[in-house]
Amino acid sequence: MATPESIQRTLESVPSKFRGPGGAVAVVKDGELAGKHVWGYANLDVGVPMTPTTIFPICSISKQMVCLVLTDLLQNDKDKAFEDALTKALHELLPHDVVANKELTVERLVAMQSGLRDYWALTVLWGAKPSGRFSIYQDAPKALQRVGGFHFPPGTQMSYCNTNFMSLGLAIEKATGQTLEDLLESRLFGRAGMTTAALRPDTERLPPPLVGYEGSDETGYIAYQNRIEWAGDAGIQASLEDMIAYEKYIDRSSSNAESAYRKNAEEPHYLDGSAANYGYGLARIEADGTTVVGHGGALAGFRLHRWYVADKRVSVLALLNSDMDSSEVAGHILRSIIGKPAKDQKKDSPNETKVEWTGHYLDEEANLAIAVSHGAPGELVVYYAGHDEKVKIISSSQANSKGMQVSYEDSKLSIHRLREGRQFTARPLAPPEPPGAGNGALYAGSYHSEEVDSIFHCTGTGDMLYGSFSGYLGQGPTHLMRHLGEDVWYLACHRSLDAPAPGNWTVVFHRGEDGKTLRGATVGCWLARNVPFVKMSESVIPL
Numbered sequence: 001m002a003t004p005e006s007i008q009r010t011l012e013s014v015p016s017k018f019r020g021p022g023g024a025v026a027v028v029k030d031g032e033l034a035g036k037h038v039w040g041y042a043n044l045d046v047g048v049p050m051t052p053t054t055i056f057p058i059c060s061i062s063k064q065m066v067c068l069v070l071t072d073l074l075q076n077d078k079d080k081a082f083e084d085a086l087t088k089a090l091h092e093l094l095p096h097d098v099v100a101n102k103e104l105t106v107e108r109l110v111a112m113q114s115g116l117r118d119y120w121a122l123t124v125l126w127g128a129k130p131s132g133r134f135s136i137y138q139d140a141p142k143a144l145q146r147v148g149g150f151h152f153p154p155g156t157q158m159s160y161c162n163t164n165f166m167s168l169g170l171a172i173e174k175a176t177g178q179t180l181e182d183l184l185e186s187r188l189f190g191r192a193g194m195t196t197a198a199l200r201p202d203t204e205r206l207p208p209p210l211v212g213y214e215g216s217d218e219t220g221y222i223a224y225q226n227r228i229e230w231a232g233d234a235g236i237q238a239s240l241e242d243m244i245a246y247e248k249y250i251d252r253s254s255s256n257a258e259s260a261y262r263k264n265a266e267e268p269h270y271l272d273g274s275a276a277n278y279g280y281g282l283a284r285i286e287a288d289g290t291t292v293v294g295h296g297g298a299l300a301g302f303r304l305h306r307w308y309v310a311d312k313r314v315s316v317l318a319l320l321n322s323d324m325d326s327s328e329v330a331g332h333i334l335r336s337i338i339g340k341p342a343k344d345q346k347k348d349s350p351n352e353t354k355v356e357w358t359g360h361y362l363d364e365e366a367n368l369a370i371a372v373s374h375g376a377p378g379e380l381v382v383y384y385a386g387h388d389e390k391v392k393i394i395s396s397s398q399a400n401s402k403g404m405q406v407s408y409e410d411s412k413l414s415i416h417r418l419r420e421g422r423q424f425t426a427r428p429l430a431p432p433e434p435p436g437a438g439n440g441a442l443y444a445g446s447y448h449s450e451e452v453d454s455i456f457h458c459t460g461t462g463d464m465l466y467g468s469f470s471g472y473l474g475q476g477p478t479h480l481m482r483h484l485g486e487d488v489w490y491l492a493c494h495r496s497l498d499a500p501a502p503g504n505w506t507v508v509f510h511r512g513e514d515g516k517t518l519r520g521a522t523v524g525c526w527l528a529r530n531v532p533f534v535k536m537s538e539s540v541i542p543l
Contacts, residue, residue: 038050038052059297060281132497448534455470
């Protein structure tokens with residue numbers, strides 16, 4: 001195990017290895033601070049340095065803190081009054097047909113097993129602009145009534161979903177008659193000694209001087225102004241000093257069998273009893289062979305991570321005011337502490353194997369397209385869940401990673417996503433026909449989704465189509481579409497209210513019985529699948 005001196009050297013090496021505007025990192029070991037380091041600038045434009053007391057939006061790391069409040073309330077709910085009030089509040093907030101499903105419980109919500117669609121992804125379909133406003137008390141309740149049904153039965157799979165925690169945050173306030181801000185202060189921040197932490201839902205009003213930046217060392221950095229409000233799924237702001245106090249509190253709580261943290265850190269399970277890896281805002285992942293429990297956080301201009309290694313009593317914190325991958329920073333620090341070799345020191349045997357089944361496929365159950373391409377030697381790149389994932393080629397028909405197993409047999413792709421408990425097969429898409437002016441005209445028009453209250457507008461000709469959405473949040477921007485094959489298209493969405501954006505949406509157009517006219521489309525992304533749209537006649541298309 002590393003010494004305090006070596007830990008400090010590792011922390012001080014971070015800025016040169018991960019160049020950016022600024023950041024703050026720390027290590028807590030055996031319940032005590034083992035080292036911390038801050039560097040760079042909270043605000044590049046006016047030259048204000050980063051400090052240990054600079055307040056960051058910790059984004060989705062907030063989820064586990066809200067869950068600590070939730071469990072504390074339940075543990076002290078002797079007459080079940082809070083539990084009953086919480087259930088009643090959820091029934092008021094969510095659609096009736098959703099809460100009628102008996103498998104949709106609080107336990108499924110906090111385990112990301114609800115099967116509900118993510119509301120931040122759906123804001124794209126509701127016409128939100130990336131720089132638009134979103135109000136937690138005005139817009140969020142309307143969002144909950146428009147999430148539609150389930151994209152998988154509750155308790156059978158895991159899919160990251162901010163809807164779960166936003167609805168819980170609002171329900172906790174309804175059930176207790178107190179604000180989530182006050183509950184966090186009295187039941188967590190005060191106890192943990194997080195003296196400057198607070199729930200501040202409005203991302204447009206970060207405590208000065210902190211500014212978030214988009215860009216890179218190569219392209220330069222540009223300040224980004226967020227304008228959304230969020231609470232329950234995010235919204236807490238805290239300094240490095242606050243987060244150090246939190247890690248000390250977590251370490252103390254880990255040794256207390258009756259603590260809310262010990263309850264929340266128990267291994268979660270699916271309905272069938274098999275082990276899951278997410279519960280109560282805590283993700284269980286393997287980082288270079290070490291099991292860590294923690295979470296990341298993201299907002300345009302910010303990336304954050306906190307990890308806790310229970311058996312070694314080690315916490316790692318990484319807070320950045322840029323879009324750099326904070327998990328890479330946390331991994332670099334953790335490897336140094338536990339004596340693992342750096343990634344670039346690993347020597348794998350050369351593998352020049354290539355496969356003959358690259359191309360595009362369609363998961364017909366979820367109506368999501370899959371792109372498979374060659375990456376580095378011996379690797380495939382699979383795009384399915386909103387981002388590229390690398391898998392190592394094992395044979396001419398198999399490729400694996402820690403989170404995914406891919407195989408090809410009988411002209412079909414089989415994928416097992418281990419972290420999400422999802423297995424499926426996908427059929428290949430026939431390559432697109434050569435572009436022609438008449439091809440795209442078939443798809444042009446407007447399509448209405450009653451399920452999520454959205455209108456999809458498709459324009460263009462040939463292989464150059466454009467798509468936009470309108471809904472209760474307004475008229476959204478126009479996105480470029482790309483033909484994958486048959487009647488399947490990608491709609492690129494690389495900016496949205498939340499960050500990271502959903503990525504490529506899959507649009508599957510459906511033809512009528514004559515095979516020449518279109519009756520509708522299914523639109524979806526990993527976070528919000530299988531949204532049905534029906535083609536509208538020109539006489540009812542709104543202006």
